[in-house]
Amino acid sequence: MKRFIGFVQKEFYHIFRDRRSLFILFGMPVAQIMLFGFAITNEINNVDIAILDRSQDASTKEIISKISSSEYFSILQHIKEEAEIEEVFKKGKVKAVLYFEKEFSKKLIKQHTAKVQIVTDATDPNVANTISNYINSILSNYQEEQNRAITLDYQIVPQSRMVFNAELKSVYMFVPGVMTVILMLVSAMMTSISITREKELGTMEILLVSPLNPFQVIIGKVFPYIFLSIINAAAIVILSIFVFHVPVNGSLFLLGLESVLFIVTSLALGILISTISATQQTAMMISLMGLMLPVILLSGFIFPISSMPVPLQVISNIVPAKWFIIIVKGIMLKGVGISIVWKETLVLLGMTLLFIGLSVRKYKIRLE
């Protein structure tokens, strides 16, 4: 036990004396969550639009004032001709043009139908889609008010409601993803690097030629990272709750347990990587290419798995992060308990045991 404590103490010295690893450990989680929370977002805010109003009557004016008073849009300019639409898009100043046909009010009252066209710049399809949805909802809002006032028509106004993330806040979606990435990075990459560093330094030779058995060496190397990863996971959850007001609808305790399970999975992967790489550089490359990319691309973090081609959907099943993200989303956003996510938990547990088994088998008591 004394040996173990001595070993762990040494590991902490390494971690706290290396600025680079300290930054990865504590800077990255904060930086990433802030980045995803504030900068990379699907929400729209103060989008510049242009208006082409052929009628200039009471109705259009009211709609325009409704739009400009919303926090989502600001009207940058008014244009006169249809031909100008393309031009303003090319200049890139506006993201959408609202085109009211002639005699809008008249048609609306007499024929109960008038046309307004929403032209959006679809070079960024997500944003275009969101903009058109927002404008649509403002329009239907207006229509509803009018109908109520006139009580002329019985009209079905389609209304969709987003559940679990009613405000479509993208940060809600990113928190589970960021948490997964961070835990993977810290656990797998940092452990694999710290083990290969000993190989590079030649100190692994001395450790092997000591009464420590290899299992003790591994546990000693891994233990500090379990500890640090838990702190990280907690930091991410606390940041999400207090800065971004992401709700944790389910049990925090369960979330904690599942995180520990995922941390162990990642550590086992880290050990596995260290057994096959001889230098820190290789370990870092394998961790980045072999772990980070699948976590970002194939886990459902950024791209929905259901819209991937079938082969990729199949491959995504072997990415541990996929299962962890499902679990975290379930607990945080849906508030479900273990009775719902037991399957995913079991898959993760199975993977963990497999990785541990593999790395124990691969770990050498000698140099080759």
Next chain:
Amino acid sequence: MSIHIDHISKSYGKVNALDDISIRVDQGELFGLIGPDGAGKTTLFRILTTLLLPDHGSASVAGYDIIADFKAIRKQVGYMPGRFSLYQDLTVEENLRFFATIFGTTIAENYDLIRDIYVQIEPFKNRRAGKLSGGMKQKLALSCALIHKPKVLFLDEPTTGVDPVSRKEFWEMLKRLQDKGITILVSTPYMDEAALCDRIALIQDGRILEIDTPKAIVEHYPKPIFDVGAHNTYLLIEKLNAYAHKHSVFPFGEYIHYTDQRDGFDPLELRAYLKNEGLQNIHIERTKATIEDTFMELAKQ
């Protein structure tokens, strides 16, 4: 018998790192493994410290078999790999304490053994190992290898990259450790360090050239050696190589070491030849063979 190496061979792919090596090292002996880089010294050390398995042959250290009893050996030996394997970001004291801890001991318990060495670096005990000079790193690495009071000490090129003053001190320390009954196997590429060992093995390309005391090895040199000098070294080498009776011509510092094929070689004859070839300030003098002369003579065969 402290180290017993019996017909050990080891190859990496096509390269024969060790080819049928047999060495016996007695209890308390300071034994040197002398050879250039790539001779197989490190491979042999790794086999003896149970880090590698030999392809053929067997060996025992402190009475334990290197394969069957590898765990027992790991408790008994101290090992200092080449390039001082220390934790650069840990201080001198932290390094030493760490190695003491993993061997289940404390600095205080075996301080006697390392005192002579450690006092020299103790003033710097709060300095990070990465910031030490080569000589200090070497002393710290040795302290770390000794902290668990090993019976056998393996030192792989402990003096490489260290300045002459530290090298000299290091060998003095080894002599004192030997007096305490520790068996020491040390490797070095420096031929001049060979004379400081009790016995040496000359090794090149994975083969043992000779094993004996340094004195005997030098005395066994088969031919008289002459120091030859002249005003132009390059020309001298060229002319000596062109001389019909030469056996070997090797630059040796300021002189050329020359041996002749014939038993009744007359230096005057050589002098006349060189003079005739246009060399000036000719100097020819009988000299003693060194370990390096022997090494080259054996390696040539």
Next chain:
Amino acid sequence: MKEETVIKVEGLTKVFGDFTAVNKISFHVRKGEIFGFLGANGAGKTTAMKMLIGISAPSSGSANVAGFDVYTQTEDIKKSIGYMSQKFALYDDLTVKENIRFFGGIYGLSKNRISQKSNLLIEELGLEKVAHSLVGSLPLGWKQKIAFSVSLLHDPKIVFLDEPTGGVDPITRRQFWEMIYKAANNGTTIFVTTHYMDEAEYCDRVSIMVDGNIEALDTPKNLKTHFGSDSMNDVFLKLARS
């Protein structure tokens, strides 16, 4: 016979913060001389050499290398010198020929000249069989010999060698020194930095640096006589102790 001075150093100094790495050193090296530049690790010899090869600007003092000033004509210096170090000499993952072509190329040799030189070099070193082998697969001693030849490709006036023969087997080492003697005999000046004292014995003259100062400068023979020693190693020990 050897009159021309190719390295002229007067009061050369390099200061890092409040640490003086090189303290007003002065020496001359003659054409075709094998000059040993010795000192323990950290004595300042690497810093001094970096100034001479034009990759580090001196704090004060003057130095002239191959006729060029180390302050203003560093590009000219780099063209007139060759450099070889034990740590990096050749690319292990290129073949012998590819290495020669590469280094010939960076020194601006014409294609014809490179192929002519490379054939000559391969023939001289007896490398016909391994010309197309990766350098990494060759024994250390061979690599060192090839590296030295490569550093001579562009017919430099001065070749700087950094611990060229440490760890090399004794016979190859002799062959290496024979190559050095030959180059020197052809008028190339050889500047060897090393902390291996036995390498020093081969030099025409050696300087010994201790803590940024040149403490001794003479032929190995005179130094040994002066210090009453039988080897340069002993000379060094005596100097370091005083």
